[in-house]
Amino acid sequence: MLPTWTIWLWGRKPRVTLLRALVLGVLLYLLGRFAFPPVHVAGQSMEPTIHDGTWRLGNKLKFLQREPQRGELVMVRMAGWRAFYLKRVLALPGETIAFSKGMLQINGRAQPEPYLQGESNWSLPATRVGADEYFVAGDNRAVPLAAHKAGLTRRADIVGGLLW
Amino acid sequence: MVNRWPMLLAVAGALLFGAWWLLGGDGELKKIERQSDHLVAAMHKTPGNGLLGLATRASEIAGFFSRQARITPGEPLPAINSREELMGLAAHTLQAVSTLEVKILDRELNWVRPNEQAAMRLAVEIVAQAQGERQKLLYTYDVTWVREEERWVIASAQVCESIRRPGTSGQ
Numbered sequence: 268m269l270p271t272w273t274i275w276l277w278g279r280k281p282r283v284t285l286l287r288a289l290v291l292g293v294l295l296y297l298l299g300r301f302a303f304p305p306v307h308v309a310g311q312s313m314e315p316t317i318h319d320g321t322w323r324l325g326n327k328l329k330f331l332q333r334e335p336q337r338g339e340l341v342m343v344r345m346a347g348w349r350a351f352y353l354k355r356v357l358a359l360p361g362e363t364i365a366f367s368k369g370m371l372q373i374n375g376r377a378q379p380e381p382y383l384q385g386e387s388n389w390s391l392p393a394t395r396v397g398a399d400e401y402f403v404a405g406d407n408r409a410v411p412l413a414a415h416k417a418g419l420t421r422r423a424d425i426v427g428g429l430l431w
Numbered sequence: 432m433v434n435r436w437p438m439l440l441a442v443a444g445a446l447l448f449g450a451w452w453l454l455g456g457d458g459e460l461k462k463i464e465r466q467s468d469h470l471v472a473a474m475h476k477t478p479g480n481g482l483l484g485l486a487t488r489a490s491e492i493a494g495f496f497s498r499q500a501r502i503t504p505g506e507p508l509p510a511i512n513s514r515e516e517l518m519g520l521a522a523h524t525l526q527a528v529s530t531l532e533v534k535i536l537d538r539e540l541n542w543v544r545p546n547e548q549a550a551m552r553l554a555v556e557i558v559a560q561a562q563g564e565r566q567k568l569l570y571t572y573d574v575t576w577v578r579e580e581e582r583w584v585i586a587s588a589q590v591c592e593s594i595r596r597p598g599t600s601g602q
Contacts, residue, residue, distance in 0.1 A: 345554035350537035
């Protein structure tokens with residue numbers, strides 16, 4: 268007869284409990300690694316939409332069946348699978364993007380950005396986005412464009428979006 | 432009563448082996464990763480480091496590179512074509528900053544030629560303080576490691592950004 272504390276900790280069948288724990292651990296690892304990675308936000312480039320130091324859940328399955336759309340948040344690969352840039356898609360493949368006194372222009376037309384708060388003075392001459400590229404930027408436009416990680420990224424480097 | 436322990440142990444062993452394989456069980460690749468950890472640690476500077484210590488540190492950093500290493504460290508630093516040039520740049524940089532901290536955010540390492548040459552993509556965060564100003568920079572590098580006299584050293588390193596500013600070549 269097992270002691271009460273053992274039953275409380277391991278259940279009535281410790282071997283089955285151990286096997287279940289191992290299987291659950293592996294499943295959680297695989298889910299986090301290949302599908303829904305927990306994301307710790309470090310940096311202020313997406314303020315005020317996403318705050319520095321907060322936790323989110325990534326979604327690596329989001330763009331497996333479709334392409335990213337303008338305004339969507341995307342995870343852009345840095346090196347391996349642990350760190351990503353978190354940015355917003357501003358321009359799609361084949362489009363021309365420009366900034367004039369902080370206003371976004373796509374193919375020569377002003378593009379509203381309802382997710383922005385505060386002033387921006389970004390200025391960028393008309394730039395054509397390649398056939399396999401997207402233009403991405405953070406929402407924190409108070410940071411000068413030269414100091415902000417924004418620009419063209421290949422479709423292959425967009426590895427997912429956010430689940431929440 | 433059926434003894435299920437052998438089966439359970441076999442399953443547990445398979446799971447542990449899978450975890451080991453996923454986490455990178457190749458000994459030589461692990462050595463290269465440790466070399467990159469040591470290089471990053473050698474770059475750290477805290478206030479109070481004397482000139483002699485900095486010169487020694489610069490020499491130590493250069494030792495992680497091959498004699499004819501080619502490095503494109505990214506703006507504002509110039510391209511480098513030898514270990515001697517690198518040593519000079521490292522000494523100059525360590526003197527110019529009051530503190531320097533380099534942190535590896537992520538890396539991906541694969542064989543080009545097994546046990547001879549490996550390719551690493553490395554994302555680093557560099558925090559430097561100079562003349563009262565603190566700057567944080569993110570860089571991604573494509574690094575080629577080769578074996579030289581039984582040590583893994585860097586033959587080439589160039590900036591490779593997945594988000595590149597228009598008008599620049601990120602790769």
